[in-house]
Amino acid sequence: MKKIFFVLALTVLGTGAAPANAFISPSFQQGPMGTPQERAEALTKKMNEVLTLTADQSTKIQDINVRRFTEQQSMREKMQAGGDREAMMTQMRALTQKYEAEYKGALTADQYTKYEANRDQFRGGRGGQGSQGGNRPQGQR
Numbered sequence: 001m002k003k004i005f006f007v008l009a010l011t012v013l014g015t016g017a018a019p020a021n022a023f024i025s026p027s028f029q030q031g032p033m034g035t036p037q038e039r040a041e042a043l044t045k046k047m048n049e050v051l052t053l054t055a056d057q058s059t060k061i062q063d064i065n066v067r068r069f070t071e072q073q074s075m076r077e078k079m080q081a082g083g084d085r086e087a088m089m090t091q092m093r094a095l096t097q098k099y100e101a102e103y104k105g106a107l108t109a110d111q112y113t114k115y116e117a118n119r120d121q122f123r124g125g126r127g128g129q130g131s132q133g134g135n136r137p138q139g140q141r
Helices: 002-023 027-032 037-049 054-080 085-106 109-117
Strands: none
Touching: 037 054, 037 109, 054 085, 085 109
């Protein structure tokens, strides 16, 4: 009787634990960020929905986003290989300014204003770099 109860308990516990991974999204299992190309496509799609980009603008923005995410990934890999965190943060800020200027050149004035108003949404709701990004004054982005 004890053996039957023990086997039954193991069966119930074993089957209950197996589906736990079913609730984890496939993209999270592959890594929270995805490839630079995947990230660029997702951001371009979001920007197109909010800013109503023309086909030409969409192509330009896609190119900008691919280059941006590729550079960011390269910097992160250098950092993980033992790079200087402060130097990387300085480079990331410069990178952000560089690509902000490219966005400004590819978008109309109205679209860029709308982009600035929705910037946190385009960053995946994280509020920018780190968790303090959403608390920065408007002029310090």
